[in-house]
Amino acid sequence: MRFHTRINSCVPSCINRICSIKRLIFLLLCILTVFCTVSMVWAEDQISKSVVKIIATQRLPDIIKLWSKQTQREISGSGVIIEGGRILTNAHVVAFAQQIYIQPYQSADKIEAKVIALSPEIDLALLKIDNKELLNNNSHMVFADKLPKTKDPVSVYGYPMGGSEQSVTEGIVSRIEYQAVFYGVPSLLIQIDAALNPGNSGGAAVAEGKLIGLVCSKIMAAENIGFLIPVEEINMFLKDASDGKYEGQPMIDGIQVQTLENDALRSCLKISEETTGMVVQDVKNIDPEFLLKPWDIITHIGDYPIDNEGRIRVNEDLRLPATYLVPRIAKEGKVPLTIIRNKKQLKLNVPVSVESQKLIRFKGFNYPRYFIYGPLVFVELDQFYIQQLLKTDKMLLLLAAVGSPVITRMSDNISFKDEALVAVFSPMFSNRITKGYDTRGPFGVVSHINDVPIKNLIHLVETLRDNRKEFVVFKFANSRSESLVFKRVEIEAATEDILNENGIRYQFSEDLKDVWNRK
DSSP states (O other), X not given: OHHHHHHHHHHHHHHHHHHHHHHHHHHHHHHHHHHHHHHHHHHHHHHHHHEEEEEEEEOOBOSSSTTSBOOOEEEEEEEEEETTTEEEEOHHHHTTEEEEEEEOTTOOOOEEEEEEEEETTTTEEEEEEOOHHHHHHSOOOOBOSSOOOTTOEEEEEEOOXXXXXXXXXXXXXXXXXXXXXXXXXXXXXXXXXXXXXXXOTTOEEEETTEEEEEEEEEOTTSSSOEEEEEHHHHHHHHHHHTTSOOOXXXXXXXXXXXXXXXXXXXXXXXXXXXXXXEEEEEEOOSOTTOSOOTTOEEEEETTEEOOTTSEEEEETTEEEEGGGGHHHHOBTTEEEEEEEETTEEEEEEEEOBSSOOBSSOOOOSOOOOEEEETTEEEEXXXXXXXXXXXXXXXXXXXHHHTTOHHHHTTTOBOSSTTOOOEEEOSOOOOOGGGTTSOOSOOOXXXXXXXXXXXXXHHHHHHHHHHOOSSEEEEEESSSSOOOEEEEHHHHHHXXXXXXXXXXXXXXXXXXXXXXXXXX
């Protein structure tokens, strides 16, 4: 009896203890849930505070009235506060900006900012503000330490059109590519399917509470295809700009390569099945001692083997073009390559450069270099100017029809140092000396002045400055433009009259002043 009594007395006690433990576990789970929820809300609040609105007043170049600028316009974008109290955004948000203001999260204040580093090629800009209060009240964004994977969820914070408050959209990482999107310079890009609209540019893309990339663009003709500049590219940009000047990403320029997939090509080159890589098709580098030669087979970049599609394996889930490694492993202006030449393996340290050798290349967000001589306005062509010029199909078809070098030499490298195309695309100014000429333009690329081949805009100015002949003859490199002949004394006298009549302050862009006056 005593034994049964003891058992009966212990059962309620055990049940009570179990219930107490369950209640304790339940309470702990509730506390943990509340803590996690509060932590998530706090973390999201911190992210929101680190994303700001950017308002810029832009004055874009006028590609016809080169001495002038377009009417100012106000645009808005997004930016991210990063370590050191700086603000990261897209280069195109602040390009040609006369004034830049930062509007913090949930604030009516607009704080003046200035650009301290700019990379149009990878569409990044770094801004600085002198406002300690803003920096103290808003935390900086924490960077992710690795690339995301496809299908990873991502949240995008920014200030797109459709409202004035901060917007958050969600999606997934669709893919990661290394390709040229901005002005022909390749860079690493993350594609996402989150909704993006004008104003999102420069906003934050966040995964697991950390920045994985900066919003840079979307494909206008497609739905839910947007791109991010990953933290990997951002860190390279910040490191380069840490000395106060952004130099640019190094590249191997002046060569054309092709894949080694074709069986006949491999047989012709007499290479084994195990050999993979790319073959150098052509070398157009202006350095006569450039190390690579046609038919060289590039098998490795650094320690990374190159496959027959010209790609290297970055990790288990990602293959990228071998050129991805050039700015990442280049040291002291050189990148290590392993090649096969005449059946022998060689290791070379190939020079790299941050400046492209393309004839028509991007030279930054700058107002055009111009020179006015009599009724003619000369401009030195670069990629940005030509992009603006070719926005209309009519101009593209016209230049193609007359065989303009703008079209025929679009993909050419320079054939000598400082080579550049100089053109007249603006209509001629009205003046008696233009009698009988078609003044409407465009006249196209200048080939010669008095039988002197023109190398670039500085050379054109020097040629006109030093000319002492009775006549000045302009010839253009296309099949339709007539040659323009003027008396030297008359065209020089007409220049001052034309400037005064049209209210033009300067005959030339600032960098040509010393050249013209050096008589």
